Amino acid sequence: MKIYGIVCVLVGVFLALAECDVVSKFQDEPGCIKFFYKGKVPIWGENTAGAAQLCQRFQNRFHFATLYNMHNRIAVYSAFIFQPNNGGGRETRWFVEPQLVNQNWGGEMREGYWLEKDYPGVYQGDKQALNEDYTFSGFDRGHLNPNGFHAVPSRNATFTLTNVVPQNPKLNQNAWANHESKLAKLFKSQCDKAYVLVGAIPSSDNWIIKNDVRRVNIPEYMWNAYCCINQNGVPIRSGAAIALNTEQNVVEEYTLSKMMEFLQKYSETPVGELFDNQCQ
Template sequence: MQISVALVSLFSLLSLISADVVTRFKDVPECMEYFYRSGGRPPLMYHFSTLYDTHHRIAVYSAYHFQPSNGGGREKRWFVEPQLVNSSWQAGMKTGEKLGKDHPGVYQGERQALDEDYKNFGFDRGHLNPNGHHAVPNRSATFTLTNVVPQNAKLNRNVWRMYEAELANLFRDKCSKAYVLVGPLAHNWIGKSQTKRVNVPDYLWNAYCCVDNNGRPVQSGGGLARNTKKNLVKGHSLDGLGKFLKKFTNKPVGELF
């Protein structure tokens, strides 16, 4: 089963970050604002939307709007989604430690990856929706483990990071608004004690569409990288990227935007 996770920012005096879990994006109109369509209106609350595969404990993709960074550091903590443990629990990203104190003895990792899954396995926690594509305090919402995949450390810290920086420059210079999709193509596993826990991507892909002040597309493209130490990102058109993605599924890919 796949369920979608919509990350929400609730702006209070404490700038709390929260999340909602829904079974379909269309159930929450704010989620749909992260997918380009003519005449759309700006979102009121939601930072980004993630389609999350709870069986493989990895995101299918994240969809977001680019925001110019206003400085500030990285969040030092990693968060889990309480509603993926129990759908009746209150929405709100929490550290595993804090959630464990609120609900002693409850296993948190049945339907999502945990921080411990990434320890001592040689993979980075690779952001799909990068924190550098958001302003403070919104960027803290990207540090949920539903927004990361096991990423080769050399790729994550070198050319993929530079690719994200190049996109940020493009979006600032050329776009009134940029719509972005980022996802993995995953087949392998990492695990503990012979237990399958998290799928490891073979590839990471990115697609974007820039629009002007009237909501008309002005530029689009995408990138594709093998999740290896080869450390290479190849640029693609949206059509070319869509054709590549079709090789990995027996279901229609459709238009990316």
């Protein structure tokens, strides 16, 4: 697998990781691997050409992890732990990942406008989507990791363009939103901790096109999967769902096993477990 990344190094005699968020492996960063149940990173997506493993950093700490496809300029998936929402409203800013522009830049997600002020004339969109790609595209900036699944400041951190995909507005604002609300209620009422994966299946040849350039792949499907554990760390329930990214506006609920069968249709190699021991 070709990974665009940087290596965090030990500095001096202190065993402290340098601040970075585009990493060679999620496992290399303790603050990032915690978003995967028992530290198990799915095999799904690891062979994606031009993939980057992002530890999403905002206000100097990690909030979730994203496997990002720099060719399609959409995420393969985002991995996170559910948090009850404490309000705070929606972000008005959309962030980009500086290290997808230059691996030597700071790892903190930045608003593109201010990144341009620091590095005037440097194009930010070679390896990631930009806010203007979505403008007048007819598609929503569909969160994979939902802002409503977090408390501030993790909620703010979800407003990075590496965490969104072009989503059909009818689906995003109706069936998918309703499914997310259903999951949030379930996680709050029945789970002491919920590990969640949300991803997108890219289309074969459907893109947001700007100035005759294929900029952002429009996914064929949205999908999610979760693993709930109790206060003793024992799995108590799991589930998954898919939705065709069209005005059909339907979400189908799956088991984890059925989700693996679904993902296998889009993989030439074994998909493997999404969670350690299939959340059992």
